[in-house]
Amino acid sequence: xxxxxxxxxxxxxxxxxxxxxxxxxxxxxxxxxxxxxxxxxxxxxxxxxxxxxxxxxxxxxxxxxxxxxxxxxxxxxxxxxxxxxxxxxxxxxxxxxxxxxxxxxxxxxxxxxxx
Amino acid sequence: xxxxxxxxxxxxxxxxxxxxxxxxxxxxxxxxxxxxxxxxxxxxxxxxxxxxxxxxxxxxxxxxxxxxxxxxxxxxxxxxxxxxxxxxxxxxxxxxxxxxxxxxxxxxxxxx
Numbered sequence: 001x002x003x004x005x006x007x008x009x010x011x012x013x014x015x016x017x018x019x020x021x022x023x024x025x026x027x028x029x030x031x032x033x034x035x036x037x038x039x040x041x042x043x044x045x046x047x048x049x050x051x052x053x054x055x056x057x058x059x060x061x062x063x064x065x066x067x068x069x070x071x072x073x074x075x076x077x078x079x080x081x082x083x084x085x086x087x088x089x090x091x092x093x094x095x096x097x098x099x100x101x102x103x104x105x106x107x108x109x110x111x112x113x114x115x
Numbered sequence: 116x117x118x119x120x121x122x123x124x125x126x127x128x129x130x131x132x133x134x135x136x137x138x139x140x141x142x143x144x145x146x147x148x149x150x151x152x153x154x155x156x157x158x159x160x161x162x163x164x165x166x167x168x169x170x171x172x173x174x175x176x177x178x179x180x181x182x183x184x185x186x187x188x189x190x191x192x193x194x195x196x197x198x199x200x201x202x203x204x205x206x207x208x209x210x211x212x213x214x215x216x217x218x219x220x221x222x223x224x225x226x227x
Binding site: 004006031033035041042043044045048050055056088090092094096103104105106107108109111 | 118148150155156157158159160163203205213214215217218219220
């Protein structure tokens with residue numbers, strides 16, 4: 001079962017709110033990712049976790065705070081966002097290791113609107 | 116920019132016709148993956164081709180990879196209206212096996 005589940009599907013938040021996006025996978029993957037996608041653009045990497053440790057942070061502003069509580073869960077905590085942060089946030093997961101790399105599976109995404 | 120490029124940006128065809136999309140990249144790669152994205156939805160993985168492979172098939176999909184030209188193509192044969200979507204190539208390179216770099220995408224419209 002190749003499934004990555006994201007909640008909520010839609011989120012509207014004010015610039016002073018604190019909210020979280022959640023992601024779960026049960027494929028035994030030990031790498032998990034957050035990507036951001038603006039309308040009519042390709043996804044852009046934000047964070048990579050490998051074995052529950054942050055391995056890549058693509059210079060993302062600190063108002064985005066990732067967390068990986070265990071090997072199946074990945075959260076993205078949001079605080080003091082700006083309207084330009086409105087986008088589709090995609091979670092993904094894959095196996096770790098292998099020089100040639102592994103298939104990366106994506107969830108359906110969470111649509112975020114900042115008002 | 117290290118982002119890949121895809122062409123055409125948009126492709127409009129009739130059902131039953133074949134659709135070919137091309138992807139070019141600038142770095143050495145470990146593998147290249149193709150994804151489909153329906154409007155407003157997540158990415159669906161279609162096929163992965165490794166850097167030591169030249170061609171792969173999956174159902175109506177055929178992917179080729181030419182590492183000497185740093186390019187890949189996705190062919191969808193006998194297209195259907197349900198194939199209407201955006202298609203992205205994405206690749207990993209060097210030691211950053213977890214970092215996918217995406218092409219700009221091709222918007223495919225298949226008319227019934």
